[in-house]
Amino acid sequence: MALETSAEKPAPLRQISQLLDGYIARLGAVWVEAEIAQLTRRQGVCFLTLRDLTAKISIDATCSSMILDASPTPITEGARVVVHAKPTFYSPRGSLSLELREIRPQGEGELLAQLERRKQLLAAEGLFDPRLKKPLPLLPRGIGLITGKASAAEHDILENARLRWPDVRFVVRHALMQGASSAADVMGALQRLAQDDSVDVIVIARGGGSIEDLLPFSDEGLIRAVRAIAKPVVSAIGHEPDVPLLDLVADLRASTPTDAAKRLVPDVREELAGVASMRERASMAIRAILERESRGLAAIRSRPVMANPLTVVDLQESVIHDARDRARRSVTHRLDRSSDEIGHHLARVRALSPLATLERGYAVAHLADGTVLRSIDQVAPDVEFSVRLADGNVGVRTTETTGKDEDHG
Template sequence: MPLETSAEHPAPLRQVSQLVEGYVGRLGAIWVEGQVTEVNRRSGVCFLTLRDLLATVSISVTCRSAVLDASPAPITEGSRVVVHAKPTFYLPTGRLSLEAREIRPVGEGELLARLERRKQLLAAEGLFDPALKKRLPVLPRGIGLITSEGSAAERDVLENARERWPGVRFVVRHAVMQGSSSAQAVIDALGRLGSDASVDVIVIARGGGSIEDLLPFSDEALIRAVYACPTPVVSAIGHEPDSPILDLVADFRASTPTDAAKRVVPDVREELLRVAAMRDRALQAVRARIEHELHGLAQLRSRPVLARPQSVVDAEAVIVSDARRRAQSSLRHRLDREGDTVGHHLARVRSLSPLATLERGYAVAQRADGSVITTLDQVPEEFGVRLADGSVEVKKLSTKEIPHA
């Protein structure tokens, strides 16, 4: 029955501990798998620390010395074992432990089979999908290196990379690369390098070893950390035959630490040769293009229109000159014809002009306002007479009506 508790009615700690003790006590003996990280013998009793193979979980194990001695192979720190034990809960300290009744070392074949099953489960989740692999930078600004301090792997990566590209910059994070704490140490270093914006690629390097030595690099937590890392990761664990699960999730797998150095930076000598070759090809291409254009220019210049370009101007000048002469001739002819027409119209206008009539001896009588006097009754006392060369002011003395013939 679950405890009914509240802030006002809490359960005593002893009651909770007793319930846990009772629950653990009802558990039967179980088989568990793990790695022995500590072994102590005291007066016929052995105290061991058992760690999970792929996680940072540990538990204390006690057994009689006879149980440990009955193992078909020596049990030492780092051994992979399966233990038949009964869980116990020590009430005074609230400590959970296992009371071992049998301890069996795990053989290499069985270990490989378990790793293969774990590999298949991770592959089913898509952690090894090639489409998710990130490309390595051509020339990284900074390279993160996770390895053990002073190791041959560290020396191989640094020396070979700097020999290939002297200006390469490394950010080295040392970590334990073997044992129960190795996986977590690598995860911590990976987290620091993955958050460093100046690091463009991360190399995890370690020398060769047995399957047990390389087991931390198949740790599930480490595999998931590499999968989630935003920076490309290169796995350089062991030698060519070694294949921890880290090789499958990494963005690139190097056969050795030396191979990793060759993969993350280019060879400056090879690059200089490529630059020189590209420069030569570019120079040849430019020269060929110039020669082609010069040949085309020579062909153009050999054409008559460009050999004597003034000939085109001369031909056009003749056309313009002819057009000009025709225009001048047409204009003179038109002016002469229009001049004759104007003379005819002028003669006609002059013949119809009142002034011409006056020049023939006629005169025009006009009142002061300029109106013409045509009848006797329109004649005022004083009026003007318009002559051909002027006008005369006259006074009416008398009038005489002349009948029409």
């Protein structure tokens, strides 16, 4: 029922606020299309300002940070979205807001979400693995170029590459760089260049454009075709911020077509300057070595031994002579000591020798069988035996024997 009021019977403001709260609560959750004009995060809660796509109408909204984080693509200011929201009215301040329950990106955001899902699936297969990247040749014999006919990208690559290396050779294959059949056309040109033995590296180049314009270069078939060929592929699509999936699978990603030309071939002027610099450094190094060795030879030649090489020989000769003299003295001294020792031993032997005893007037009597006579009982009268003197033997015969007692008597 309509609220009846008049100047005499006005309704309290609180009643109007309560009625508005009730009317809005009965509206329930609705799907709303809008643009995010402002976005602020505070302690797990997001505060947004939603703006109509055509009219100058905006409404504040709130949601949990988890709702924004669940979006397949980042939600940022300026993004076009469709939200599932419950309108709420805050009675104390009389403000209307939306309590967001779901956010879905639309337009460009939806395309980005699709590309993100495709990127994750292809990455899970390992198509973007850095270990699969093939190195570019230092100086390719031929460069295959896939680009639009008479495009700025073709002009930039050819002109900049030839300025850097005039003898560079290109094999150009034109293809559609935009539209529904662009990916298939690029894949056909890619296969033809992959079979050309004169081509060492392939470049796919296009100027900048919108996300929709660059969609062919995120085509799954093109991505798999680039990974399948054996030759390295360079991606030069759009500008620095543009990152189609071709950039991820290519063996080298160039930020622009001009950057691709700089990466494909070296700068002949820089290379010549480098060669000249290396020659100069090599010459300086050789001169330094020669000067160091020359100084070393001069130092060696200035040594006394080089002025008179026999000095070392004379020194060693003196050492040898001294050693020889010491050896002779040592041997002579040893011989003298040994001679004295032999003389002493000989004197002792002579002193103990039976012959020396005989020389003092003693004699030794012994029978024919060599038995030494020590008693008269060992001989009988008329027995022959020998007497050993200092200078020989005397044969004797006994005539009689006399004992000690008889002799003293």
